Amino acid sequence: MHEILSKHSTEVAPQLLGWILERQLPGGIIRGRITETEAYHQDDPASHSFRGQTERNRSMFGAAGHAYVYFTYGMHFCMNIVTGPAGSGEGVLIRALEIIEGEELTLANRGGKLPLATGPGRLCQALKIDRSMDGHDLTQVTLKLLPGKLQDHEIIRNGPRIGIQQAKEMPYRFWLGK
């Protein structure tokens, strides 16, 4: 486990920008660079963990460095990286990846549609991530999180989160800008 992940989600979310998600599938490997994240925590009305632990959000309360994958809108999956001390109910939603390896496979997973992996639902379709990956340990080869760096010209921007109805004003979304 990467030490940084045991810190609070609002601190981890910006630091995950530039890190790599590596997905191993029967058809090959996909690697993507994280370019957009959002932080959620238990005292946050917009967070699934706000009302405490349930069967659905159980992995958010597990150890940091694991995945929390949920199903929403009847058709989409979204992936978080669990952060903070175990039991804290925190996570960082991965909203966008820049695919740096395995573009063809990614495009096939997406049914030939662009964009490849911007937006949390598209990202999960692109990497074939569904509820079977909920609770997955992100040091395991099938889906692995690797440290990365920002390019010289890149800076971290932040602003309000997307698509939520509660705590709209909190600036917990982070993305790479120039």
Added chain:
DNA sequence: GTCTAGATCGCCT
């Protein structure tokens, strides 16, 4: 380019 509605279902009130 912007806007709107429809898809589709598990979870929570």
Added chain:
DNA sequence: GGCGATCTAGACG
């Protein structure tokens, strides 16, 4: 029974 940490196609101009 209502609605969501979404995406897409189609309408408009």
